Amino acid sequence: MKVIPGLEGIAVAETELSLVDGEKGHFVYRGHWVKELAVSRTFEDVVHLLWYGHLPSEEEGKRFRELLNAHRELPGHVKDILERIPSDADMMSVLRTGVSALTMEGDWPPSPEQGAAVLGAVPAIIAARAHRLRGTQLPPVRKDLSHTAHYLYLLTGENPAGAHVRALEAYLILTAEHGMNASTFAGRVVASAQSDLLSALTAAIGALKGPLHGGAPSEVEGMLEEIGTVERAEGWLRGKLEKGERLMGFGHRVYKTRDPRAEALRRVSEELAGENPWFRLALETEKIALGLLKEYKPGRRLYTNVEFYAAAVLRAVGLPKELYTPTFTLSRTAGWCAHIFDQARQNRIIRPQSLYNGPMPEER
Numbered sequence: 001m002k003v004i005p006g007l008e009g010i011a012v013a014e015t016e017l018s019l020v021d022g023e024k025g026h027f028v029y030r031g032h033w034v035k036e037l038a039v040s041r042t043f044e045d046v047v048h049l050l051w052y053g054h055l056p057s058e059e060e061g062k063r064f065r066e067l068l069n070a071h072r073e074l075p076g077h078v079k080d081i082l083e084r085i086p087s088d089a090d091m092m093s094v095l096r097t098g099v100s101a102l103t104m105e106g107d108w109p110p111s112p113e114q115g116a117a118v119l120g121a122v123p124a125i126i127a128a129r130a131h132r133l134r135g136t137q138l139p140p141v142r143k144d145l146s147h148t149a150h151y152l153y154l155l156t157g158e159n160p161a162g163a164h165v166r167a168l169e170a171y172l173i174l175t176a177e178h179g180m181n182a183s184t185f186a187g188r189v190v191a192s193a194q195s196d197l198l199s200a201l202t203a204a205i206g207a208l209k210g211p212l213h214g215g216a217p218s219e220v221e222g223m224l225e226e227i228g229t230v231e232r233a234e235g236w237l238r239g240k241l242e243k244g245e246r247l248m249g250f251g252h253r254v255y256k257t258r259d260p261r262a263e264a265l266r267r268v269s270e271e272l273a274g275e276n277p278w279f280r281l282a283l284e285t286e287k288i289a290l291g292l293l294k295e296y297k298p299g300r301r302l303y304t305n306v307e308f309y310a311a312a313v314l315r316a317v318g319l320p321k322e323l324y325t326p327t328f329t330l331s332r333t334a335g336w337c338a339h340i341f342d343q344a345r346q347n348r349i350i351r352p353q354s355l356y357n358g359p360m361p362e363e364r
């Protein structure tokens with residue numbers, strides 16, 4: 001028996017949910033190319049595909065949207081809790097608390113009805129907190145808007161622009177599910193003990209919060225803000241690499257080629273903000289960073305990952321950077337729930353080993 005750092009290359013489950021092929025850059029949800037789903041289907045359709053195994057018929061789609069919409073109104077006790085958390089609390093900590101404060105029927109096995117209760121509530125938790133910090137009011141819930149459009153409406157109180165809804169919907173679909181990433185694994189470990197869905201999702205949110213995982217897009221924005229101009233990019237990036245620091249938005253445990261989501265999101269952000277100087281800076285910074293990573297980390301095959309252009313899309317639709325990872329949480333809740341349902345269907349408690357290398361006491 002030997003220790004495999006970070007469980008690299010270790011398969012812990014079989015799944016029909018998604019294929020993440022790091023060599024070929026193939027990315028599939030249940031037999032469908034994700035980049036095609038991102039431009040042709042709604043987020044609700046893709047959640048239905050992940051949870052029920054097929055894209056919904058007209059009637060199934062209508063029923064599923066009603067199931068999700070039934071949970072748009074935030075329960076009063078959750079609103080009270082969100083109100084009382086100190087203003088300087090990190091938005092992901094607030095979201096973790098808000099989700100764990102939800103109540104639901106039944107514990108085991110977790111069900112799509114329970115998943116819908118969480119997925120339906122997450123946009124309102126994020127928006128309620130954003131309004132609390134701004135000193136504005138959460139607008140009244142509406143049932144005539146899609147999940148994506150309603151999230152943007154909750155944040156601003158206005159009807160969102162069609163181009164923003166389409167761009168954000170593509171982002172939500174592209175980031176909904178991604179195999180056995182750290183946060184999904186965390187959720188499955190908790191579920192494997194036959195604990196409840198909210199406990200499993202709370203664990204997953206805690207993992208996604210980390211800057212090595214879902215916390216990266218806001219770091220990408222911070223990096224570009226600090227760089228400021230294309231002329232400063234090489235010096236700034238080289239300085240980071242000289243100190244052995246990581247460039248946010250690059251590298252991936254599985255993708256040893258360009259993350260297909262990065263390419264899809266680059267196109268989406270270019271359509272929305274291609275002429276924006278910030279976007280031009282991002283494009284040039286990416287090129288310089290890739291060259292420097294080859295120079296400083298030869299043979300490590302470090303490419304642009306999803307987070308680099310996720311920052312560009314979320315910025316282009318007008319979200320503040322403290323909402324980037326919470327918005328990632330909104331989409332990944334779909335994938336987490338799908339994996340937790342999977343875990344429950346073929347459950348065996350996840351319990352690896354550890355190698356003891358401490359002293360042994362005398363035999364008695």
Ligand code: SDX
Binds near residue numbers: 251297305306
């Ligand atoms: C997400 O798993 C998923 O699927 C995640 C995700 C999803 O959808 O769920 O795709 C979402 O989390 C994307 C990744 C977002 N994170 C970042 O952008 C943070 C920066 N990237 C890294 O820290 C890193 O690339 C990871 C965490 C993403 C992957 O780390 P690994 O596979 O464990 O690689 P490693 O830490 O063992 O590094 C191997 C080498 C090291 O160099 P040496 O010490 O061997 O010389 O590559 C270097 C690292 O220093 N390296 C980097 C780097 N990433 C790895 N060097 C500079 N910049 C980087 N970004």
